[in-house]
Amino acid sequence: MSNVVTNTALRPARELLLKEYRGVLSTHSKSMPGFPFGSVVPYCLDAEGQPLILISRIAQHTHNLQKDPKCSLLVGEREALDVQAVGRLTVMAEAHKLTDGGAIEAAAARYYRYFPDAANYHKAHDFDFWRLQPVRHRYIGGFGAIHWLDQVTMANPFAGAAEASMVEHMNSDHAAAIAHYVALSDLPDTPAAELAGIDSEGLHLRIGQAIYWLPFPKTCNTPTQVREALVLLARAAKWPTVDETQG
Template sequence: MSVEAAKHARELLLKEYRGVLSTHSKSMPGFPFGSVVPYCLDELGRPLILISRIAQHTHNLQKDPKCSLFVGERGAEDVQAVGRLTYLAEAQQVEDVAAIEAAAERYYRYFPDSQNYHQAHDFDFWVLKPVRHRYIGGFGAIHWVNELTLANPFAGKAEASMIEHMNADHAKAIAHYVELAGLPKTSPATLVGIDSEGMHLLIGQGLHWLPFPAPCNTPTQVREALVFLAHAEHWPKKAVADA
């Protein structure tokens, strides 16, 4: 397993925000059951999902937490020529009050509409704890990846503060990021997430992850990267190549 494969697999997980959750069917024993779920990554870099208590996949996970999340590159004309990831995991419901609050704060940023149905209906947060991963980066590029997740050093107050500051005071810079990266301009973009490797922008209901030119492990490094990108005339070649 190469470090490079793990990096590309993690970037695919960051770039996408929905996948097929496969569980062991409770009503049809022995058969896998697939359903589409949106997700974002928690403070440890694990997929965080919000699912209904009456949903079939929830009943399945309550009986057997073993599952997988399949994620593929969106909009690909040839699905076999692009990256895809099978994330093998054990699902665990988030039950600690503080953990639920942290999950909600993060998930609502990524999926604003979820706040309405989460509070009005019986939905719970679940986290997919990693076991092993199968990453295919294209024809012949096939890897088993054991270590994929990367903890977010900014999760919590630091990330929330940076996001609030950027959205309140630097809307022009965010619009410039959209322009540089060639993202859709259907509605104004807002910053919703920052990790050590990049940032997430929300445009309408679509999420877009943009990589930093180099990894950032402190708020100061994030600030320097955001300032650099705000004045760049082209998206950095290194970031594009690594995406």
């Protein structure tokens, strides 16, 4: 496989990981050695662009990961009529439970913006954050578009205080702009959308329990570039074409 072909698959593979927010976590069964164990988990991406999950200590997949951290996360395009004709990504990874207080706090701040209800059961029950550190990826973009990819994830330059500030500002002061993004993208208009996250390539909106990722027309590397992109989108008559030569 040529490097050119591989590189053209990197962005759609990463976008699929950004667009979706739940997948099938496969672990090595502790109670049935030799058999894979599949379970459905919601996820968001952490500061390094790696899948972040919140799982119960009594769950079977947690017991499996404690015995063997090797796992995979299968992500496919939601509501696909033909699952074999659309994109899907398998992230082969090693799972690591977060134990550092600062890392847990940062993970919780981001995860709760995506899944607000999680805050309640995280506090009331024995749940822990785990990071899925990718080792390799298998991306299928459709019939015949099959790629092994070593590095798909991209660190989020805004993760932390900068992202939290931008998200809070947009939700507090620019509800009309967010509603415009929803209209441009033909997304559900009820309940009202809220901004959940920002990365260099786009933004996440939360509408009810669902998460939607919308791409920026160009990669943003600074808060100023993000602000310019958000203003441009708030005034746009249609969602701008993404520059696919990037990334």
